[in-house]
Amino acid sequence: MDIFLQQLANGLTIGSMFALVALGYTMVYGVMRLINFAHGDMVAAAAFVGLTVYTQIMGEATSLGAVIMIFLLTAIVMACIGVVLERLAYRPLRTAPRLSAVVSALGASLMIQNGIMLVWGPQMRIFPELVPQVYWNLGNVVISLIQVVILLLSLVLMVALYLFIEKTRMGAAIRASSIDQDAARLMGINVNRVIALIFIIGSSLGAVGGLFIGLYYRGITFNMGWQYGLYAFVAAIIGGIGNIPGAMLGGMLLGLFNAFIAGYISSTWADAFTFILLIAILVIRPTGILGERVAEKV
Amino acid sequence: MQKLFKMTVALLAVALCATPALADTLKVGVQAPITGSYANEGQGIENSARLLAEQINAKGGVMGKKIEIIPCDDQGTAMAAAICAKELVNQGVSMVIGSYTSTCAEAAQKTYFNAGVLQTSDGTADSLTEHGYWTFFRNSFPNSAEAEFAADYMVNVKKYKRIVVISDFSSYADGLGNAVEAAIKKQGGNVVAREKVKADSQNFTPVLTGIKSKNPDAIFYAGYYTDGGLIRQQQVALGIKADFIGGDANDNPDFVKLAGSAAKGAYIINVPTPEMLPYEVAKNFLADYKAKYGSLPPSIWTIMNADGMRAFIHAMEQNKSFDTKKAADYLMNMKQPIPGITGPLQFAKDGNRIGSSYMTFEIQADGKYKVAHAQ
Missing domain, CATH: 3.40.50.2300 (Response regulator)
Structure with a gap:
């Protein structure tokens, strides 16, 4: 039972990081029908940007205010990079065949990854201990402050995003654009602006995810984006790609699945089982858990 | 003019070759990667050997004979190591310090064994002491x-x-x-x-x-x-x-x-890194090394080679003989370790250093x- 509860805590922590990153994939797919493969590397870049903000701008301060500033500044920087990425890599290809856009996304992914390597170097960088190492013992289960912070902040962000999408006019515009871009345009929605907005939201959520990875795991490498990107992508598909609550659910489920496989079977098998799960979902329910059944367009 | 130049060169060459031969010396070869990617370590080994020789010579040498260091650069490659081995044997060395890598030490081992020349290396590959050469002593510890x-x-x-x-x-x-x-x-x-x-x-x-x-x-x-x-x-x-x-x-x-x-x-x-060594011998040696070369040895491996050289000379002095076979027998049968720079020095019958640093x-x-x- 102790193992179960401990893995539950671990799984929810990793799951909320996956969910934050998965939201970026799913929102872009929902509106543009494009898998933004560069998103994982944007997450990695965010961790490095956060590190630089910490050392260069905040002067290595670790107060609560400084930590909030690091999150805000990193999110702003990444949002700008996200918008630029969309302008340069995706907008020129919007009417091109789907494959061209995917290749462009892969190219952007490699470019960001190598860009990180050139700026910050190929060796592992150490993220500062911004959240104090505080632990609570609940019986034999240990919960750390950082786990609580990650889980709570992720939930707050996800609820805020859900309300934004469902209750505001901009949210309605995003939903409309994801159903039919041409019709949305005819209704007077500026689709370009909607797309820029989803890149801003996706990139800043990814930035928070990247900072969480740095805070939780401490060591960050230039090529770690691929691994987290892949997991988040799987999470988005499990939940139903294009569906926002689906990405949140998928992320959490994947985190828990991973933790339990690693805890009860073997951590070396966790990846293999993750992809077996992906294949099973694609075979049994290709649109994901919360994805709507869409009629094939012939 | 040309003739005069040639004669001078010839004379100089004779003089250079003849001088060491005239003064009877104990020739110690240093086979180390003095150039190449391990140059730092190789030079450290040569420096350590030269410093030891200087110190021993200042006290009157080994049983009256001064130590003469003959370096040979094996560049960290097996081929150059084999050539070095032949060269050093031809020059009549009675012991060789080195090399730094297991590969180079192994490539030269047989030549030294055939010539009855003592060899000590810091190579850590277990295979180095598995050939049964009585001439080889490992001054570090196997993996x-x-x-x-x-x-x-x-x-x-x-x-x-x-x-x-x-x-x-x-x-x-x-x-x-x-x-x-x-x-x-x-x-x-x-x-x-x-x-x-x-x-x-x-x-x-x-x-x-x-x-x-x-x-x-x-x-x-x-x-x-x-x-x-x-x-x-x-x-x-x-x-x-x-x-x-x-x-x-x-x-x-x-x-x-x-x-x-x-x-x-x-x-x-x-x-340990050299400056962490707690032994008195180590502190003195490192202070002398720093005074002579301006910095500490690059790694503990270089001064382990110095320990190998100290062991050989210690054995010769104890035996009161320059015979290499006798020295090897002495080292293999030491009852008590001698204080080394890198810790107590004692060898097993197969030439492995006993203990570990x-x-x-x-x-x-x-x-x-x-x-x-x-x-």
């Missing part, structure tokens, strides 16, 4: 020594009852992990789990959670610092009260940074090392 030391420390010194051994899948780490596990069992210790983790996977809490239920009092990690630091941090975060002992690849400043405040109290096993370092609150155990 298997780390596992023995680690097991001895955990089983006999710290008296751990429930040890977990973790490694990643790399051949170095897996090999060390298996060797440590075997050594613990051989010494009567109890390994409650042998786990393997994927390097760079960052999240080790699932594995550690499983380990927690085994209630261990020690965790030995055989992999690299990039994962070791995180394992230590996540181990403390999970409230596993076990001691952490890291193998030599955890010895990196980034280990402390990764583990953060959890680094305190972790143990790391490795050979491995040490356990405990990480302090400020991230600095404190020697917790030395053999």
Whole structure:
């Protein structure tokens, strides 16, 4: 039972990081029908940007205010990079065949990854201990402050995003654009602006995810984006790609699945089982858990 | 004019060659990678040998004979090493210090053996002492020594009852992990789990959670610092009260940074850096080295070679003979170790150095090392 509860805590922590990153994939797919493969590397870049903000701008301060500033500044920087990425890599290809856009996304992914390597170097960088190492013992289960912070902040962000999408006019515009871009345009929605907005939201959520990875795991490498990107992508598909609550659910489920496989079977098998799960979902329910059944367009 | 020049050169050459031959000297060859990628280490070996020779000569030499150092650059390649061996033998050396790499030492071994020339190297490959050459003495410790030391420390010194051994899948780490596990069992210790983790996977809490239920009092990690630091941090975060002992690849400043405040109290096993050597002989030698060359030796391996040379000269002086076979017999049958720069010096019959210079370092609150155990 102790193992179960401990893995539950671990799984929810990793799951909320996956969910934050998965939201970026799913929102872009929902509106543009494009898998933004560069998103994982944007997450990695965010961790490095956060590190630089910490050392260069905040002067290595670790107060609560400084930590909030690091999150805000990193999110702003990444949002700008996200918008630029969309302008340069995706907008020129919007009417091109789907494959061209995917290749462009892969190219952007490699470019960001190598860009990180050139700026910050190929060796592992150490993220500062911004959240104090505080632990609570609940019986034999240990919960750390950082786990609580990650889980709570992720939930707050996800609820805020859900309300934004469902209750505001901009949210309605995003939903409309994801159903039919041409019709949305005819209704007077500026689709370009909607797309820029989803890149801003996706990139800043990814930035928070990247900072969480740095805070939780401490060591960050230039090529770690691929691994987290892949997991988040799987999470988005499990939940139903294009569906926002689906990405949140998928992320959490994947985190828990991973933790339990690693805890009860073997951590070396966790990846293999993750992809077996992906294949099973694609075979049994290709649109994901919360994805709507869409009629094939012939 | 041309004739005069040629004559001068000839005369000079004769003079240069003849001088050492006239004054009867003890010729000591240094076979080391003086150029190439290990140049730093190779030059350190040559410098150490020259410093020792200078010190011994200042005291009157070895039984009246001055030591003459004859260096040969093997560039860290086996081919150049074989040529060096022939050259040094032709020049009539009675002992050779080096080389730095196991490969170069091994390539030259047979030539020295055939010529009856003593050889000492810091190469750690186990195979070096498996050929049965009586001329070869290892002045460092073979790879298997780390596992023995680690097991001895955990089983006999710290008296751990429930040890977990973790490694990643790399051949170095897996090999060390298996060797440590075997050594613990051989010494009567109890390994409650042998786990393997994927390097760079960052999240080790699932594995550690499983380990927690085994209630261990020690965790030995055989992999690299990039994962070791995180394992230590996540181990403390999970409230596993076990001691952490890291193998030599955890010895990196980034280990402390990764583990953060959890680094305190972790143990790391490795050979010491020269300035960490606690012995009186070491302090004097290093002070002299720094005075002569302006910096400390590049690594402990270079001064281990100096220890090999000291052992050879010690044996000759004890025997009152320059005979190499007698010196080798003496070294193989020493009852008491002689104080070396890198610790007590004593050899087994196969030419392996006995003991090990491995040490356990405990990480302090400020991230600095404190020697917790030395053999």
